[in-house]
Amino acid sequence: MHNDMKGTVMKAIVCTKNGPPEVLQLQEVKKPSPKDDEVLIKVHAGTVTQGDIMLRKLNPLLILPMRMFGVRRKRIPGHELAGEVEAVGTDVKQFKPGDVVFGTTSGLSVGANAEYVCLPEEWPTGVLAGKPTNLSFEEAAAVPVGGMAALYILKKGDIQSGQKVLINGASGSVGTYAVQLAKHFGAEITGVCSARSMDMVKSLGVEKVIDYTQEDFTQNGQVYDVIFDAVGKTSQDRCKNSLEENGKFLTVQSTTHENVENLLYLKDLVEMGKIRPVIDRCYPLAQTAEAHRYVETGTKIGNVVIAV
Numbered sequence: 538m539h540n541d542m543k544g545t546v547m548k549a550i551v552c553t554k555n556g557p558p559e560v561l562q563l564q565e566v567k568k569p570s571p572k573d574d575e576v577l578i579k580v581h582a583g584t585v586t587q588g589d590i591m592l593r594k595l596n597p598l599l600i601l602p603m604r605m606f607g608v609r610r611k612r613i614p615g616h617e618l619a620g621e622v623e624a625v626g627t628d629v630k631q632f633k634p635g636d637v638v639f640g641t642t643s644g645l646s647v648g649a650n651a652e653y654v655c656l657p658e659e660w661p662t663g664v665l666a667g668k669p670t671n672l673s674f675e676e677a678a679a680v681p682v683g684g685m686a687a688l689y690i691l692k693k694g695d696i697q698s699g700q701k702v703l704i705n706g707a708s709g710s711v712g713t714y715a716v717q718l719a720k721h722f723g724a725e726i727t728g729v730c731s732a733r734s735m736d737m738v739k740s741l742g743v744e745k746v747i748d749y750t751q752e753d754f755t756q757n758g759q760v761y762d763v764i765f766d767a768v769g770k771t772s773q774d775r776c777k778n779s780l781e782e783n784g785k786f787l788t789v790q791s792t793t794h795e796n797v798e799n800l801l802y803l804k805d806l807v808e809m810g811k812i813r814p815v816i817d818r819c820y821p822l823a824q825t826a827e828a829h830r831y832v833e834t835g836t837k838i839g840n841v842v843i844a845v
Contacts (some may be wrong), residue, residue: 547764549651581674619677640665654682679840683710706768708734815839
């Protein structure tokens with residue numbers, strides 16, 4: 538690299554086109570500069586989520602409408618991050634250089650699988666807050682997406698202390714947070730997962746664990762006040778006989794909404810020791826394609842992190 542280029546470029550994972558993990562390539566791209574309302578973040582860690590997999594494999598027919606919304610063909614993936622504020626725009630009030638932060642990007646064109654990312658201080662879809670003091674950057678990066686999705690959906694269930702709650706897919710990113718949040722709300726929890734995840738799910742505080750390969754929870758005669766399908770693998774119709782008369786069925790397939798209040802709520806619970814991220818594997822930035830390949834197997838437990 539020429540000396541006069543230093544400081545103006547960064548390493549980033551670029552999604553060169555839509556397709557298999559091999560379309561993700563480590564490239565040198567222009568380092569972003571913050572606009573007046575933006576924060577420039579030196580990224581220490583990101584993640585690979587199921588949403589990242591879906592965006593990478595996106596149907597080419599969807600590309601044109603997305604480009605109308607400013608989504609470029611050459612995209613940097615990565616929806617959640619933790620890092621350090623390096624510079625701020627003139628209108629930014631809440632953050633200053635040196636602040637350690639975590640949060641989400643808008644997730645469509647400018648992602649966190651890069652050495653730097655610029656985010657608006659306030660954004661309708663992505664959010665930013667101070668990093669929990671008791672987590673490493675790698676741990677903090679794994680909180681926002683799964684944590685906010687679980688919190689937003691569980692709030693719809695209005696869980697009361699003593700209620701019986703079943704979480705289907707209790708070992709995934711959303712599921713591990715859903716278990717811990719439902720526990721915090723005082724519920725008695727049954728977790729559904731694979732045999733290899735059972736010990737981990739028990740460690741999060743569930744009363745009962747069901748191995749879905751051995752038992753169908755919709756056929757065992759048990760009933761629950763709330764069923765949360767955290768993997769999108771069942772339906773309200775299939776679960777109707779497993780719900781109490783006024784029981785609620787919640788699904789990760791419903792639309793979620795990220796906001797800074799929910800992120801700060803999660804931060805408080807993390808700092809109080811009430812919830813913690815579960816991390817399966819951590820890959821260096823250059824091996825992001827490998828991380829995608831692993832997440833795509835559908836066997837990950839909790840979160841897969843990218844160390845930048």
